[in-house]
Amino acid sequence: MSDIGFVRADLVPAKPAPNRTSGAMAWAQKNLFATPVDTILTLLGLLFLTWIVPPLFNFFIGHAVGPNGTVEECRAIDAGACWAYIYSEMEFFIYGFYDIPQQWRPNIVFALGAMLFVPLLIPKAPFKRVNAILFLVVYPVVSYFLLAGGVFGLTEIPTEKWGGLLVTLIISVVGITLSFPLGIILALGRQSNLPVIKTLCIAFIELIRAVPLITILFMASIMLPLFMPQGTTVDKFLRALVGVTLFTSAYMAEVVRGGLQAIPRGQYEAGASLGLGYWQRMYFIILPQALKHVIPGIVNNFISLFKDTSLVYIVGMKDLLEAVKTKNDSALEWQSANTATTGYLFAAMVFWVFCFSMSRYSMYMERRLNTGYKR
C-alpha cells in the first residue's frame, strides 16, 4: 500500500453560469438565432413583417371606414376597407331579396337551428335521440313552412327571393345531412353481393363523379325543363338542392368505401358468427369502425360542399358570394375604390369562419374517437 493519494484541499473555482435555458431570451436564441443562417432568415422574416403588417393593418383597421362611416369617407384617397358598405348592405348579404319586414322568419330558423344543432355537437349534452329527431325531422318541416310561408297566415315568400347566407346555409346543411346517409347506403350498395344493387350503385357513383358539379347544376337548370311537359316546373332552388346532394353523396360513398375496406375480413366474419344479420353487423360492428377511419375525408367533403354552394350562381341563385357580387356591381351609391374588395373580403371571412370551425370540430372528434389506436 503506497501512501500516494489525492485529497482535494480547496474548492474547484466556480465556472460562469450556463447560458439561460429557459425564458424568452433562451427561446429566441434556440429557435431564432441558433446558427448564422437562422439569424439571417429571422431578420429577413422580421423585415417582411414590417413591410407587410402596417399596410394590412391600415387597410383592415387603421384607415378603414367603420360601420357608421359614409361613402365619402370610403372614397377618400387613403381610405382602407369600407366596412360601412358591408354594414349597410348586410341584409342583402344575409337574406337576399327576402322581404325586410318578414326577416324575423329566417332569424327564427337560424336560432332554432343553432339551438338544436349545437347540443348535437357536444358529446356530453343529454337527450341525443330526441334532439336528433327534432333536428332531422321536425326542424326541416318547421323551417320550410316558416321560410316559404303561404300557410298559417304567413305571407308567401317564393324561393326566388331567398338569398345570401340563408341560401348558402340551407344548401350546405341540407346537402350535408342528406348526402351523409345517402353516401353510406351507396357505399354499402357498392360492396353488396346483390348484382342489381351493386350495378345501380356503381353506375350512379361513377356517372356523378365523372361530371363536374357545374354540369349537374347546369343540367338541372337548363336541360331538365326542356324534358318536362310545358307548365310543370320544379322549383329552381329544389333542383339545385337535389343536384348538390346527389353530387356530394357520390363522393361521400367513395370516402366511406375507403373506410369499409380498411376493416379486416375477420370483423365481418366475427359478426356473422355471433349470429348478427347484415344490418346489425353493419350498424354495430363495421360502420362505427369504418367511419372513424375516414373522418378527415368526410369533413373534407363537407367543407368542399360548403364552398361549392357558391356555384349555384350558375343557375341564377344568389348565395352569399353572388349576393356580395350583385351588390358590388349594383350598389352605385356605395361605389369607391375599395368597395368591391371589402365585399369579397367579407365573403371570404364568412366562408373561412364556417370552414375552419368544421375542420377544428373534426379534429376534436378524431381525438375523441381515437380510442383503439392511441399511442
Place this chain on the structure above:
Amino acid sequence: MQKTLVTIAVAASLSLGATAAHAAILDDVKAKGYVQCGVTGGVPGFSAPDSNNVWTGLEVDYCRALAAAIFNDAEAVRYTSLTSQERFTALSAGEIDVLSRTTTWTMSRDTQLGISFVGTMFYDGQGFMVRKADGIKSALDLSGAAICIESGTTTELNAADYFAANNMEFNTVVFVDQDEVVKAYEDGRCDVYTTDSSALAAERSKFAVPDDHIILPEIISKEPLGPVVRAGDTGWFNIARWTYYALLEAEELGVTSTNVDEMLGSDNPAIKRLLGVEGDFGTPLGLTKDWAYQIIKLVGNYAETYDRNVGPSTPIGLARGLNALWKDGGIQYAPPIR
C-alpha cells in the same frame, strides 16, 4: 311490352305538352295571380336590387307595368334572376312569362328560338370611353390607341370591323372578364375602354372621379334591348307589346303618373282613348278598359321610368339619345291607340 310502355309515355307527354301549349298564358297568369318575370343577376339601372333589396330598373318597371295592366297592381310580379345562358330556356320551358333581361334583339333569336321580341325598350350600342386628359374628341382619333376589350364577345368583332372600315390601326389588350377589363383601363394599361354604352356609363359612375372620363359620341353597333315572350301566343304577345306602347304613348301625350287623374277629364281624344274614357281597347286584349290608366298611374310613362332608372339625374347618367321619342329626335315610336 317495353316498347308499348315507351310509346304510351311519349304519347302522354306529347299530349300534355300540347294541352299546355294551347292554354293561353294570360289565363295561367291570372290564375296564379302574378307575372313571373325573368331579369338579370343585377345590372344597375336595368334590373338590380335597390337599397331596400327590392328589384328596380327600367326592365323591372316594364314587368311592373305588365302587372299593373293585368292586375291593377304593379307589385304582382315575381322575379327570377337568370344567367344569359339559361334565359331562353327558362322562357320557352314556361318558367317565366316574360323575359326582360338586357336581351339584344337579333334575327336568329327572333326566328329560331321559339320566342318573340316585343319591342325595343332601350336602344343600346357599343361606344368608347377615354380619359378626358387625353383630349380625344372622336372615335376616329383612336388609331393605334390601346383598347381594353373583353375577349370572345361581339364587342371585339364590332370594334375590329369599325377600325377596319375607317382604315385605323387596331391595337387591343384583351381580357376574359369584364371586371378585369375595367381594372386594366383604370390602371392605365390602355387608353380606351369599349363595350355597350349603357354599361360604359354604369362603369364610369363607379370610378373614383367619373368626370375624368368621357364617353365618345360615336356608337358603332346596334344593340336593341327589349322584352321577349314565348312565340305562339298572340294574345299574350299583344298584351306585352301594347304595354310597352302604352308607356310611349303616355309620354307622347304628356300623361304622367302625377297628372293622370286630371287627364281623365282631358278633351284630347287620343288621351281619352289611351285612358279608356272613350272606347274600350282593353277588353280585346283580355284586360279591363282602364288598363293603360293603371300602367301610368302605378308605374308612370316611359320618360318617368327612364329618368328614374338610367336618366341623366341617376348615377348611370344616360342621355335619352336614340331613346327619345320620335318627335324629340329619337326613334321611340308607338303606333296610335285607336
